[in-house]
Amino acid sequence: MFEKSQKAYSEAKDVIPGGVDSPVRAFTSVGGTPPFIQKGQGAYIYDIDGNKYLDFVQSWGPLIFGHCNKEIEDAVIETVKKGLSFGAPTELETQLAHEIVDMHDNIDKVRFVSSGTEAVMSAIRLARGVTKRDDILKFEGCYHGHSDSLLVQAGSGLATFGTPSSPGVPADLTKHTLLCEYNNVENLKQCFKDSKDIACIIIEPIAGNMGLVPASAEFLKACRDLCDEHGALLIFDEVMSGFRASLTGAHGIVETSADIVTFGKVIGAGMPVGAFASSSKIMDHLSPDGAVYQAGTLSGNPVAMAAGLVSLKKLKANPEIYDDLSAKAIKLTQGLKKVAQDNNIPMVVDTRGSMFGFFFNENQPMNIKEVATSDFERFSTFHSEMLKRGFYFACSQYETGFISTVMTDDDIDNCIKAAHEVMEIL
Numbered sequence: 001m002f003e004k005s006q007k008a009y010s011e012a013k014d015v016i017p018g019g020v021d022s023p024v025r026a027f028t029s030v031g032g033t034p035p036f037i038q039k040g041q042g043a044y045i046y047d048i049d050g051n052k053y054l055d056f057v058q059s060w061g062p063l064i065f066g067h068c069n070k071e072i073e074d075a076v077i078e079t080v081k082k083g084l085s086f087g088a089p090t091e092l093e094t095q096l097a098h099e100i101v102d103m104h105d106n107i108d109k110v111r112f113v114s115s116g117t118e119a120v121m122s123a124i125r126l127a128r129g130v131t132k133r134d135d136i137l138k139f140e141g142c143y144h145g146h147s148d149s150l151l152v153q154a155g156s157g158l159a160t161f162g163t164p165s166s167p168g169v170p171a172d173l174t175k176h177t178l179l180c181e182y183n184n185v186e187n188l189k190q191c192f193k194d195s196k197d198i199a200c201i202i203i204e205p206i207a208g209n210m211g212l213v214p215a216s217a218e219f220l221k222a223c224r225d226l227c228d229e230h231g232a233l234l235i236f237d238e239v240m241s242g243f244r245a246s247l248t249g250a251h252g253i254v255e256t257s258a259d260i261v262t263f264g265k266v267i268g269a270g271m272p273v274g275a276f277a278s279s280s281k282i283m284d285h286l287s288p289d290g291a292v293y294q295a296g297t298l299s300g301n302p303v304a305m306a307a308g309l310v311s312l313k314k315l316k317a318n319p320e321i322y323d324d325l326s327a328k329a330i331k332l333t334q335g336l337k338k339v340a341q342d343n344n345i346p347m348v349v350d351t352r353g354s355m356f357g358f359f360f361n362e363n364q365p366m367n368i369k370e371v372a373t374s375d376f377e378r379f380s381t382f383h384s385e386m387l388k389r390g391f392y393f394a395c396s397q398y399e400t401g402f403i404s405t406v407m408t409d410d411d412i413d414n415c416i417k418a419a420h421e422v423m424e425i426l
């Protein structure tokens with residue numbers, strides 16, 4: 001049932017490293033062949049072998065309205081006909097910036113880029129430029145894109161400073177990155193004792209890249225307080241959670257407010273868009289107003305802006321969408337948990353708006369070490385058995401699932417029914 005995909009995969013491997021343009025797509029952690037996708041429609045995707053799947057991945061987050069939303073599609077087509085890119089300002093950029101600014105009290109200005117990686121990289125440069133400090137603090141298990149100084153892992157012993165997690169990243173480029181345990185206030189305080197040169201904390205306030213592991217309200221408040229006390233800036237990386245967890249992302253759920261926020265995924269509705277945003281006071285440090293350099297040939301691309309604009313306008317005009325998404329995420333996860341329990345399989349679940357996570361674990365993980373105690377083998381079997389039954393879950397326990405507005409209660413019921421069959425053989 002995957003013959004054509006198998007062939008396509010092998011052909012891709014001849015000319016593309018690992019056959020994919022982003023490693024997670026290769027299904028390495030669950031095994032098997034990644035289905036090659038032919039098309040999407042609504043809540044479903046179709047592979048080249050003719051299999052149909054309910055899509056919980058949604059291009060890893062952007063497609064909150066599912067595939068081929070008519071309004072987004074129309075806006076894109078209309079814009080394409082006027083030219084693909086100008087490298088000159090267009091009004092669409094201002095309009096999309098307004099959608100973001102108007103919704104966030106802590107944001108006056110936005111700069112658009114073309115990916116989440118670029119957004120975070122630029123936000124960090126800005127924080128360093130503003131504070132005139134070099135060190136940055138990140139948390140284990142949080143992903144902020146693939147730029148050099150963020151590809152770090154815990155060093156040996158008690159070292160607070162990270163070591164490169166990928167060949168090709170010089171240790172000199174990670175020596176300013178402090179690494180701390182997520183949801184661990186004591187560890188965080190220690191970092192601020194170890195360095196007096198911290199420019200910023202960067203955090204996924206709702207971590208979605210170690211599975212779904214939200215930061216506690218207490219932990220985020222500690223981040224805020226320590227930044228204030230030490231003159232550092234707090235960056236919320238909301239590339240995934242922005243317009244996903246709520247209309248204002250994590251900001252709509254927790255009290256703590258960040259100095260700089262990064263966006264991506266949903267704000268481009270499937271087109272390559274990222275953004276970073278802050279108060280005028282901070283953003284005015286950016287070139288051409290200020291001295292912190294940042295640029296991009298295709299930044300603010302009109303086609304991408306048009307897609308994002310329709311998407312954010314729709315969300316803003318229909319905030320009840322989030323109640324519906326959230327109800328469906330809860331229905332799905334509670335349903336999965338129940339069928340797991342019925343089969344004596346330990347499972348914990350959590351949701352934030354349209355984001356959902358589940359671990360084959362006795363306890364709710366609070367950090368990456370606890371995530372690693374989950375039963376990955378069981379996940380792998382669950383994943384491939386669900387795939388066979390037409391349910392496309394993220395191919396790693398370290399990812400988050402997403403509900404789209406076009407998913408119906410029937411879709412979710414069918415998924416739980418299939419999960420029931422699968423749990424019996426896990």
Ligand SMILES: *Cc1c(COP(=O)(O)O)cnc(C)c1O
Pocket residue numbers: 114115116117118120143144145146204208209237238239240241264265274
């Ligand atoms: C996806 C993601 C990124 C990276 O975005 P890309 O568009 O893949 O470069 C950064 N931060 C978070 C929290 C993400 O989920």
